[in-house]
Amino acid sequence: MLFKLDERLEKDSVFVCKIGISQIRLSKDARYPWLLLIPEINGLSELDDLSWQQQLDIMQTSNQLSACLKSLYAPHKLNVAALGNIVKQLHIHHVARFEYDEAWPGPVWGKGEALRYSNEALAEQLQQLRKALDDTSVSA
Amino acid sequence: MLFKLDERLEKDSVFVCKIGISQIRLSKDARYPWLLLIPEINGLSELDDLSWQQQLDIMQTSNQLSACLKSLYAPHKLNVAALGNIVKQLHIHHVARFEYDEAWPGPVWGKGEALRYSNEALAEQLQQLRKALDDTSVSA
Numbered sequence: 001m002l003f004k005l006d007e008r009l010e011k012d013s014v015f016v017c018k019i020g021i022s023q024i025r026l027s028k029d030a031r032y033p034w035l036l037l038i039p040e041i042n043g044l045s046e047l048d049d050l051s052w053q054q055q056l057d058i059m060q061t062s063n064q065l066s067a068c069l070k071s072l073y074a075p076h077k078l079n080v081a082a083l084g085n086i087v088k089q090l091h092i093h094h095v096a097r098f099e100y101d102e103a104w105p106g107p108v109w110g111k112g113e114a115l116r117y118s119n120e121a122l123a124e125q126l127q128q129l130r131k132a133l134d135d136t137s138v139s140a
Numbered sequence: 141m142l143f144k145l146d147e148r149l150e151k152d153s154v155f156v157c158k159i160g161i162s163q164i165r166l167s168k169d170a171r172y173p174w175l176l177l178i179p180e181i182n183g184l185s186e187l188d189d190l191s192w193q194q195q196l197d198i199m200q201t202s203n204q205l206s207a208c209l210k211s212l213y214a215p216h217k218l219n220v221a222a223l224g225n226i227v228k229q230l231h232i233h234h235v236a237r238f239e240y241d242e243a244w245p246g247p248v249w250g251k252g253e254a255l256r257y258s259n260e261a262l263a264e265q266l267q268q269l270r271k272a273l274d275d276t277s278v279s280a
Contacts, residue, residue: 045217046218055203056199077186078222081223082218082221083217085219097225105225106225106249
């Protein structure tokens with residue numbers, strides 16, 4: 001059965017690439033470098049809905065996203081979180097945080113209004129991310 | 141070298157038990173069933189500061205905490221998150237969320253004031269948690 005991405009995730013983020021069993025997406029909120037890791041399996045809502053093998057796969061991918069965000073943006077902190085109170089479909093946030101960002105030191109969710117990327121900025125961001133993810137890829 | 145727990149984590153939570161390489165603590169905020177998973181290794185702040193073997197260990201423990209929270213409280217959603225914007229020492233929140241809780245559907249961090257447990261309620265909660273964690277333990 002084909003994977004069906006949640007409509008809100010689809011609207012609020014843009015496809016970056018596929019790694020392992022997961023789809024990587026970039027949040028359209030330009031206030032924060034913000035990646036989503038979404039295992040392409042229907043019906044998941046919690047991390048422990050994944051099998052152990054699937055967990056190993058997404059942990060490796062999560063490490064890759066962290067390395068990518070560190071290398072591109074040198075953030076003060078990473079926030080890695082599976083919340084899903086609004087969108088149930090399992091998605092794991094990876095957000096690069098800075099001591100001068102709008103929500104610091106609070107969480108980013110539900111804070112203020114998203115800032116949209118320009119088309120040019122979004123295209124550039126995607127290109128940078130794909131290159132960095134390629135550079136930080138590890139053999140499985 | 142002995143593990144040194146961050147002072148704020150020590151103040152805001154209470155020791156439940158040790159599982160694998162991690163110390164499990166209960167947040168003193170009675171508004172939410174809220175566990176902390178803290179690897180007992182000095183100098184960590186990000187998930188990917190852990191070695192792969194350590195990541196496997198904490199993933200298994202995280203699954204155990206999720207199973208425990210589900211079995212005890214039947215939450216509408218779990219929130220599993222490594223943020224650390226305020227306390228840098230790596231700690232992974234596991235919060236049982238309900239559609240009627242104070243912060244729903246927003247995140248729990250930085251929302252309102254913590255509600256303290258009575259001594260009796262805290263003792264009972266700890267006893268329940270230790271029993272449930274024992275019941276959900278898996279052989280490594």
